[in-house]
Amino acid sequence: MRKIFVLFLFISCFSSFSQVNEKKVILLDIDTNQPIEGAEILVLKTKQILWSNSEGTFVFELKGGSNLKVSHSSYLPIIIKWASLNQSENIFYLTSKTNTLDDIVITSKDPSEIIKALVANSIKTLNVPARLKVYSREFFKLNGEYAYFNDGLINFQLYKEQKKVKSILLLEQNRSFGLVDDLISSDLLGYNLNSMMEKYYIFSVLRPLTDDKIRKKYNFIVKVNPLNQDCNNIIATPIPTEKTTDLLDDYKIVYDVKRKLIVEVTAVVSPELLVSVEENTTKGYKNLIKSVFKTRYRVDAGNYYLVSSNEEINYSYNAGNEIKNIEIQNNLVTTNFNVQNFTYNDSQVFKDKTLFNAKNSILTDYWNVSGLTPTAKELEIINKISN
Numbered sequence: 001m002r003k004i005f006v007l008f009l010f011i012s013c014f015s016s017f018s019q020v021n022e023k024k025v026i027l028l029d030i031d032t033n034q035p036i037e038g039a040e041i042l043v044l045k046t047k048q049i050l051w052s053n054s055e056g057t058f059v060f061e062l063k064g065g066s067n068l069k070v071s072h073s074s075y076l077p078i079i080i081k082w083a084s085l086n087q088s089e090n091i092f093y094l095t096s097k098t099n100t101l102d103d104i105v106i107t108s109k110d111p112s113e114i115i116k117a118l119v120a121n122s123i124k125t126l127n128v129p130a131r132l133k134v135y136s137r138e139f140f141k142l143n144g145e146y147a148y149f150n151d152g153l154i155n156f157q158l159y160k161e162q163k164k165v166k167s168i169l170l171l172e173q174n175r176s177f178g179l180v181d182d183l184i185s186s187d188l189l190g191y192n193l194n195s196m197m198e199k200y201y202i203f204s205v206l207r208p209l210t211d212d213k214i215r216k217k218y219n220f221i222v223k224v225n226p227l228n229q230d231c232n233n234i235i236a237t238p239i240p241t242e243k244t245t246d247l248l249d250d251y252k253i254v255y256d257v258k259r260k261l262i263v264e265v266t267a268v269v270s271p272e273l274l275v276s277v278e279e280n281t282t283k284g285y286k287n288l289i290k291s292v293f294k295t296r297y298r299v300d301a302g303n304y305y306l307v308s309s310n311e312e313i314n315y316s317y318n319a320g321n322e323i324k325n326i327e328i329q330n331n332l333v334t335t336n337f338n339v340q341n342f343t344y345n346d347s348q349v350f351k352d353k354t355l356f357n358a359k360n361s362i363l364t365d366y367w368n369v370s371g372l373t374p375t376a377k378e379l380e381i382i383n384k385i386s387n
Contacts, residue, residue, distance in 0.1 A: 291312070
């Protein structure tokens with residue numbers, strides 16, 4: 001009976017998404033009237049960071065009032081006054097500040113050397129040791145159908161060991177719903193949380209652009225463009241050859257010109273490259289169908305840290321008796337940053353790879369203060385899986 005009651009509470013929490021102190025804001029492009037995804041919203045009172053979703057929407061709760069600072073690398077920043085949030089849906093418009101990508105930054109430095117210097121300076125500047133309270137959310141699709149969902153509130157303790165960045169995970173709260181196929185193991189069911197933060201803090205995704213040995217094997221076309229008065233944009237595109245067998249990413253790096261710090265990294269394997277690679281029919285092999293990677297970093301009052309990540313992967317898995325299509329979408333959002341260390345004992349450390357095997361533990365409606373507002377479609381999926 002207790003389990004049934006707890007499950008009822010889970011479902012009720014999903015259904016009662018709209019609450020008394022809730023504020024909903026929609027961000028639109030002033031010229032196109034299209035929603036703006038990926039805008040960063042800073043609640044000035046609490047320093048909480050929110051993100052607009054693909055509908056241009058963010059929803060949050062706050063006791064009392066606070067002005068909001070909205071910023072985006074492609075738009076002019078605005079301040080939203082708390083008194084103006086008096087509608088059920090509050091719409092605000094942002095003005096584009098993006099320069100044309102035809103403008104090339106004139107520099108005497110080799111673009112690859114610029115990237116290496118940016119990575120080195122960014123790694124050096126990132127706050128370590130530090131702790132991040134992070135909201136993690138993951139959708140799992142099996143053969144085109146959403147089959148599993150989990151999210152959680154995780155405390156990452158970052159520290160350095162022999163010049164490497166390491167992380168300790170403390171799982172604060174989490175919930176998981178759905179059923180998966182018996183042939184889908186936990187190794188296939190999600191991203192490895194124990195290694196994700198570590199690779200974000202050394203920019204390992206950029207190794208093909210920074211490692212001299214790897215660069216000798218592959219060629220990239222690299223362009224540096226002014227994104228706006230504060231940031232430059234680096235586009236690095238691999239040059240495919242007949243001998244190329246590896247799947248290389250198309251890269252986009254946004255960096256702060258004055259501070260020489262990376263603020264955004266995007267890496268996507270192009271559909272054209274994916275089509276050109278021959279499918280491997282070996283049992284247990286994963287044939288990649290889609291790969292998307294994006295991280296954002298924040299510079300604030302002398303602190304520099306990760307604020308969000310998005311990873312999506314889709315591949316076909318040869319299970320021997322059949323081919324299974326697996327798709328995983330993972331988001332991390334930093335809800336709190338601190339340079340102080342946690343106090344904990346070894347029994348509190350989360351040592352598993354994913355939240356798949358963690359028992360449900362819900363103490364608060366933490367997803368409503370996660371900074372990551374689900375779209376209508378995402379909320380529909382969550383409700384369907386939870387039922």
